[in-house]
Amino acid sequence: MTIDRRTLLGGAAAVPVLGALPWRSARAQANTLRLGVLTDMSGTYRDGSGPGSVAAVRQAVQDSGVAGRGINVEVLQGDHQNKPDVASTIARQWIDRDGVDVIIDVATSSCALAVHGVVKEKNRIMLNSTGATADLTGSVCNPNTIHWTYDTWMLANSTGGAMVKAGGDSWFFITADYAFGHALERDTSDVIKKAGGRVIGSVRHPFPGTTDFSSFLLQAQQSRAKVVGLANAGVDTINSVKQAAEFGLPRRQKLAVLLMIISDVHSLGLQTAQGLVLSETFYWDLNDRTRAFANKVKGAMGGAMPSMWQAGCYSAALHYLKAAAEMGVAQAKASGAETVTRMKAMPTDDDVFGPGSIRADGRKIHPSYLFEVKAPGESKGPWDYYKLVRTTPAEEAWRPLNEGGCSLVRT
Amino acid sequence: MLEELLFQLEMSAPQIVLGLVNGAFYALLSLGLAVIFGMLNVINFAHGAQFMMGAFVAWMLLNWLGIPYWGALVLSPLIVGAFGVVLERTMISRLYKLDHLYGLLLTFGLALIIEGVFRNQFGSSGLPYSPPAALTGAPIDLGFMMLPKYRVWVVVAAMVICLATWLVIEKTRLGAYLRAATENAPLVQAFGVNVPRMITLTYAAGVALAALAGVLAAPIYSVNPGMGSSFIITVFAVVVIGGMGSILGSVITGFGLGLVEGLTKVVYPEASATVIFVIMAIVLLARPAGLFGRA
Numbered sequence: 099m100t101i102d103r104r105t106l107l108g109g110a111a112a113v114p115v116l117g118a119l120p121w122r123s124a125r126a127q128a129n130t131l132r133l134g135v136l137t138d139m140s141g142t143y144r145d146g147s148g149p150g151s152v153a154a155v156r157q158a159v160q161d162s163g164v165a166g167r168g169i170n171v172e173v174l175q176g177d178h179q180n181k182p183d184v185a186s187t188i189a190r191q192w193i194d195r196d197g198v199d200v201i202i203d204v205a206t207s208s209c210a211l212a213v214h215g216v217v218k219e220k221n222r223i224m225l226n227s228t229g230a231t232a233d234l235t236g237s238v239c240n241p242n243t244i245h246w247t248y249d250t251w252m253l254a255n256s257t258g259g260a261m262v263k264a265g266g267d268s269w270f271f272i273t274a275d276y277a278f279g280h281a282l283e284r285d286t287s288d289v290i291k292k293a294g295g296r297v298i299g300s301v302r303h304p305f306p307g308t309t310d311f312s313s314f315l316l317q318a319q320q321s322r323a324k325v326v327g328l329a330n331a332g333v334d335t336i337n338s339v340k341q342a343a344e345f346g347l348p349r350r351q352k353l354a355v356l357l358m359i360i361s362d363v364h365s366l367g368l369q370t371a372q373g374l375v376l377s378e379t380f381y382w383d384l385n386d387r388t389r390a391f392a393n394k395v396k397g398a399m400g401g402a403m404p405s406m407w408q409a410g411c412y413s414a415a416l417h418y419l420k421a422a423a424e425m426g427v428a429q430a431k432a433s434g435a436e437t438v439t440r441m442k443a444m445p446t447d448d449d450v451f452g453p454g455s456i457r458a459d460g461r462k463i464h465p466s467y468l469f470e471v472k473a474p475g476e477s478k479g480p481w482d483y484y485k486l487v488r489t490t491p492a493e494e495a496w497r498p499l500n501e502g503g504c505s506l507v508r509t
Numbered sequence: 510m511l512e513e514l515l516f517q518l519e520m521s522a523p524q525i526v527l528g529l530v531n532g533a534f535y536a537l538l539s540l541g542l543a544v545i546f547g548m549l550n551v552i553n554f555a556h557g558a559q560f561m562m563g564a565f566v567a568w569m570l571l572n573w574l575g576i577p578y579w580g581a582l583v584l585s586p587l588i589v590g591a592f593g594v595v596l597e598r599t600m601i602s603r604l605y606k607l608d609h610l611y612g613l614l615l616t617f618g619l620a621l622i623i624e625g626v627f628r629n630q631f632g633s634s635g636l637p638y639s640p641p642a643a644l645t646g647a648p649i650d651l652g653f654m655m656l657p658k659y660r661v662w663v664v665v666a667a668m669v670i671c672l673a674t675w676l677v678i679e680k681t682r683l684g685a686y687l688r689a690a691t692e693n694a695p696l697v698q699a700f701g702v703n704v705p706r707m708i709t710l711t712y713a714a715g716v717a718l719a720a721l722a723g724v725l726a727a728p729i730y731s732v733n734p735g736m737g738s739s740f741i742i743t744v745f746a747v748v749v750i751g752g753m754g755s756i757l758g759s760v761i762t763g764f765g766l767g768l769v770e771g772l773t774k775v776v777y778p779e780a781s782a783t784v785i786f787v788i789m790a791i792v793l794l795a796r797p798a799g800l801f802g803r804a
């Protein structure tokens with residue numbers, strides 16, 4: 099009998115090791131740029147990022163037209179399973195063995211922070227779209243990373259700020275217990291306190307692997323706070339919102355979904371999600387350019403509309419390829435930091451975010467939007483989910499340059 | 510002092526109730542595992558995937574065939590159970606003569622494949638599935654908390670199913686055959702009982718229990734391909750603590766650990782995913798055969 103139990107436990111311990119196996123091996127070639135999309139391919143963030151991010155990057159390669167200028171581009175993909183150690187192992191292998199020049203996307207803040215360190219050490223580049231922690235351009239900023247799509251400061255000020263303005267001056271947080279959740283709770287708490295509100299309490303749930311949020315929701319109910327802030331994402335947020343409705347939480351308290359994207363709304367269904375207020379930097383139905391982009395890539399995404407994470411991967415890859423083509427492949431491959439400096443010097447413009455720029459601290463600048471989820475009756479077709487509530491102009495949407503504590507910013 | 514104790518009690522009472530709900534799922538899942546292990550000596554690592562399939566089949570029945578929750582509660586376990594029959598006949602039955610490790614590896618591989626197929630087809634964030642109309646509406650006010658009707662139903666249903674399974678195995682003729690076959694299969698066969706068929710059906714019954722738990726879980730959790738794997742490791746710990754193959758042990762441990770986990774979520778929420786494994790380590794040191802197991 100003891101053998102059985104040992105076998106069983108051994109098997110359980112082997113679970114995380116499988117799946118982290120290397121995919122391919124290739125020698126670096128001089129005239130080839132290698133883009134590695136490193137993200138969650140099998141877990142909670144897969145639908146918003148995952149294979150869709152790879153499809154978006156491939157689209158960017160096509161749209162950049164670099165092939166016509168004699169530049170080869172290879173796109174690699176990897177699954178970090180939301181584990182920082184797996185993320186940094188793949189990043190090192192890609193750079194050392196496969197000659198990868200840029201690592202794109204990197205969902206999950208803890209993984210993003212790990213890769214952030216690797217690209218600095220190896221003088222390569224990370225263009226982060228899905229990772230949220232604002233620390234990437236704050237206390238731990240470096241010259242090799244650009245934070246592209248959004249961050250926790252933006253979410254805190256947009257969604258959190260709107261809730262506080264609407265009278266929600268006492269808060270209780272349900273927070274995912276890792277770098278992202280902590281950063282989002284911290285940034286939102288700052289917004290609340292600055293506006294004269296207070297944070298009554300918070301509870302941190304294990305990540306990943308929490309499926310039942312009822313205990314945490316109950317603690318939130320008992321706190322009698324006016325607003326319950328969800329500082330989590332993906333399936334965690336979906337489960338939280340679903341179970342909050344089950345426990346009748348929205349009857350007495352307001353639910354603040356601090357990070358929710360369109361694939362989450364799609365999964366919840368409008369019946370449950372209607373009325374939620376959320377912040378994104380991209381929505382497929384914003385204008386002609388976003389619609390054009392979405393229609394172009396949705397075929398490669400199995401008919402789903404791109405999320406802001408995936409759209410951000412497109413925008414980031416496109417800008418990188420522009421810069422690399424201008425610099426010449428050899429120079430672009432030589433130093434990640436120099437290529438990033440060049441990218442910062444060039445204005446950005448694409449169908450996803452429109453015209454924008456990149457700041458010295460590595461923050462990509464573009465407007466952000468506050469949306470309200472439509473009621474089922476208001477939605478005119480598939481993926482017609484949002485009503486635009488407010489647009490925050492690019493200059494106001496992001497943390498002021500001098501407040502992040504980034505060492506790259508000369509004060 | 511007394512005031513503080515009362516406050517603690519007020520905080521804990523709802524968590525105990527919620528712990529029972531989670532415990533109901535642990536009990537149902539570990540029950541199926543215990544039945545399969547007890548009879549087949551196979552560690553069914555595909556149990557989480559079969560739980561997930563139960564939920565997905567319920568979703569398919571509703572959205573493709575218009576069959577509501579109550580129909581799915583019966584049909585989905587039958588469909589997934591039939592799938593279990595195929596698995597057992599074509600693959601698992603070939604491994605009975607080999608070491609446990611082979612059965613474990615096979616079912617683990619099957620779990621990965623099944624999850625991968627569903628993930629490819631349906632994505633990872635899940636599909637909406639609403640509770641049946643009879644169990645929606647305002648939560649029940651227990652005085653110290655609001656409890657959704659559906660969760661009450663889950664606890665009641667799980668207890669009834671556990672009791673029924675235990676009765677079938679301990680008190681009926683069929684159960685007696687099953688238990689006899691575990692002890693000495695050739696002898697039972699010599700009495701004219703078709704043991705291989707009984708084993709197949711036992712596996713199917715264990716799988717059907719997982720699917721039933723999946724249907725029960727569908728309206729609470731998002732129906733997603735990963736829903737089983739997040740449960741299954743915990744459930745294996747429950748089985749180990751209760752004692753491998755012990756029906757009663759797995760049920761009691763399932764509910765008990767649900768409670769412990771619920772209380773941990775108040776006292777030290779960060780540890781709520783770990784506490785069960787700490788208990789498992791302690792139990793293994795003190796009673797290697799598990800709380801209800803025979804060494």
